[in-house]
Amino acid sequence: MNDTHSPDTRKEVPSQLPVFMGIAGLLTVLLLANSLQIIAETPALRGSFFSPTASQWGAERLLAGEWTDAGDGSRSLRVSFLACLIWSLVAMAIPAGVLIVRKQFARLPSLLIWFGISGLWGLLWVVALVGQFMGLATLLQATVPFWIALTMSGCFYEMATALFPARSGEEEAGKPKRRVPLAVLLFMGIYILIYTSMNWGLWFNLRLPHGDSAMYEEHLWNVLHGKGFRSYLDQGLFWGEHIQFVHLFLLPLYALWPSQLYMELCESLALASGAIPVYWLALRSGGSQRAALLLSAAYLCYFPMQFLDIAIDLKTFRPIAFGIPLVLFALDQLERKHYVWAALLLALTLTCKEDYAIVVFSIGLSLLAMSIREQPWKLKTAASRFGLACLIIGPVYLLAALKAIRWFRSGVEVHYAGYFSKFGSSTTEIIWTMLTNPLLLVQELATINTLNYALAILLPVAFLPLRSPARLLSCLPMFVLLCLNELAQDPRHHFHAPLVPLLFWAAAGGLVQGGWKFRKASEEVEPLPLDVSLATRRARFAFCCSLGTAIWFSMSPLGVAFWDTGSQWHWRALYVPDKRAEMWARVEGTIPKSARVASTDFVHPRFTHYERSYDYSGYKRRVAGNTTNVPEDTEYIVIDTRHPYSEIRTPEQIRELQESPEEWELLDDPTEGYFLVLKRKSQPGT
Secondary structure (H helix, E strand, O other): OHHHHHHHHHHHHHHHHHHHHHHHHHHHHHHHHHHHHHHHHOHHHHOOOOOHHHHHHHHHHOOOOEEEEOOOOOEEEEOOHHHHHHHHHHHHHHHHHHHHHOOOHHHHHHHHHHHHHHHHHHHHHHHHHHOOOHHHHHHHHHHHHHHHHHHHHHHHHHHHHHHOOOOOHHHHHOOOOOOOOHHHHHHHHHHHHHHHHHHHHHHHOOOOOHHHHHHHHHHHHHHHOOOOOOOOOOOOOHHHOOOOOHHHHHHHHHOOOOOHHHHHHHHHHHHHHOHHHHHHHHHHHHOOHHHHHHHHHHHHHOHHHHOOOOOOOOOOOOHHHHHHHHHHHHHHHHHOOOHHHHHHHHHHHOOOOOOHHHHHHHHHHHHHHHHHHHOOOOOOOHHHHHHHHHHHHHHHHHHHHHHHHHHHOOOOOOHHHHHHHHHOOOHHHHHHHHHHOHHHHHHHHOOHHHHHHHHHHHHHHOOHHHHOHHHHHHHHHHHHHHHHOOOOOOOOOOOOOOHHHHHHHHHHHOOOOOOOOOOOOOOOOOOOHHHHHHHHHHHHHHHHHHHHHHHHHOOOOOOHHHHOOOOOOOHHHHHOOOHHHHHHHHHOOOOOOOOEEEEOOOOHHHHOOOOEEEEOOOOOEHHHOOEOOOOOOOOEEEEEOOOOOOOOOOHHHOHHHHHOOOOEEEOOOOOOOOEEEEEEOOOOOO
């Protein structure tokens, strides 16, 4: 009996599989169409992906959308479910077609799972609305781009696996090792070219702000000309803001090319160079050149890193960014057991900002965790002693730096204490509250913002750091502080810079072994064939995730916003000189370099090489006696009437002409009202 039924059973399996796949595919496409319809009909949801102009056009033209009156004077958009169904089928057919052409039929169920993730989002949305689960609805709305990005990343991964099959472990391990493959240098060159062009485009189009950007170039100019390490944005040396002076190392070449453009080039070059140690770290952990190459490419596409080159507020130059390659190179030297070089590089990171003292502490924490796991409570190895030193030096340096900042501020509390106002008003009070009030700490951490932040930094690297618990430990102190910081809960700014190198260190460790120990001190890796192919697959998925998230979050050409004509981040709006920039050419050069000039933001960077360059805004400045007036020695005022935050459009709105017309005269305007220039009638003090 068994002999007669066995052949029939084997024949039934293939015949049932297509039926199962057909049912699963139909269910998936229906769920996907439902999600698409929900997103298209909800303004807040479709605004997470496209500008209002582009999303409305897509809903009307591609999804047969129609506007209906809601009865209260508002209108709502309704799209065709049939159109959503057709586009869902098209979206699924493209990667499925690739798998079928490549005869990778076994990967089709995985593809359905990836699309099912986005379909599940729509199902949960319906459940949240029907059941009045507002907390769930809020969570789904906040995280919707990540669901879609994960689906796209999975599709990219399946297609890449079909088009570029992984080699066996033996084949990969047998390849010759090179220090820095040409491909890594090529990827770096592309990144530098793109971001230098974007940064320079902002400069020439007068879209680069002064504060926290060109301010640092003013530091170099003033140091070079004997005016001290300062910006005239406010009084006092910069030490009263941060213990941050890595950009002073740019002075030798800056003396030959004193320009903001030079500094932007240096920062893009520094950030791109981080791909080299990422490659080495991944090669050492995974034993695969291909895996190392893919992870270094993922680093360059990692959108939180890219926002350190150009932040969401268009601030382009921040010395804190230089710490990323320095920490990565230090970690590489640490794994090679070159402890002196590692110590020197970590010491250099402290010049990038006092925040890197937390990184030093965190690295020590991970090293001790690794050592204790191998030899419990014994510090016999050089790595464990190095870790203990980091564990002590980090907090000591941070406290000393905070004390120095307060001294330069004449005893006034450091300005970023206000970022943690829920815990107190001073650094001491904040630290004490965090240590003694765990309930408040948990309440501030257990939020949707924390989840969003975790997804933003982990999804682009395929959650690889979670596979490396010892190295992940180094990420936790900085991650907790970022989540508690009331201004830092968005990886499109700069606060997360010290976290980036630690994440990629953990990601490299998560390729295979879990990061509990360094595989080998030298560059040459003893290959582990079974692990090598696994490392390649994980690195490939990380690269696909970096691309999938960049589509919705990056400002680079990888992102939709770069090409969306209705977006404020569209390439033509930001990087191509417009009429405003053309009109500026009629003003530039008409004011003597020996003058003391107060100007509005965005045009302010053009006066950093003048005798003095003051801020003209509604902010109270110490340099102006803690008032919103211009300093008394100001000779010219330049007002950009078309910059993004301009509140002055006509001469009648200028307060100096209203309050003291006897002191100021309005110069002839050759710019058609784009720029207004005032000159003091008499020299200050006469």
